[in-house]
Amino acid sequence: MDKKEVIRMLNEDFVRELEASMIYVRNSFIMEECDASRVTEAISVDEMRHMWWLADLITKRGGKPTMEHKELDFGGEDLKSMLERQIALETEGIGIYELQVEIIDDEEVIGVLKHIIDEEKRHRKEFRMRLE
Numbered sequence: 001m002d003k004k005e006v007i008r009m010l011n012e013d014f015v016r017e018l019e020a021s022m023i024y025v026r027n028s029f030i031m032e033e034c035d036a037s038r039v040t041e042a043i044s045v046d047e048m049r050h051m052w053w054l055a056d057l058i059t060k061r062g063g064k065p066t067m068e069h070k071e072l073d074f075g076g077e078d079l080k081s082m083l084e085r086q087i088a089l090e091t092e093g094i095g096i097y098e099l100q101v102e103i104i105d106d107e108e109v110i111g112v113l114k115h116i117i118d119e120e121k122r123h124r125k126e127f128r129m130r131l132e
């Protein structure tokens, strides 16, 4: 796989992390339930950290991080619907990262993506616990 293709994939990841961090920041303000709100806020910071890790991989390979995100989908206005949306975002991310780990042949990138996968699984678990 050529470097440009790796950069393209990392940029898709970067934008997904950007969207997740913005959605979580916003939802953490809307949620009235204190524990769910605090957890969502803390996880938004993790997603921003993922942006930094990905941006580092992108720039080291000669690319530039792109900020062109889609229209944001926050889920509905109630806690359940926001948590369901957040769980769906984590699941989507995990699926894409796992696929990328299979097809990208760059050890440094794979190491970072595996670390992110572990964290996204933990996030999903945290959100699922609040949904119950």
Ligand SMILES: [Fe+2]
Pocket: 017, 020, 046, 047, 050, 093, 116, 120
């Ligand atoms: Fe993330």
Ligand SMILES: [Fe+2]
Pocket: 020, 043, 047, 090, 119, 120, 123, 124
């Ligand atoms: Fe996450």
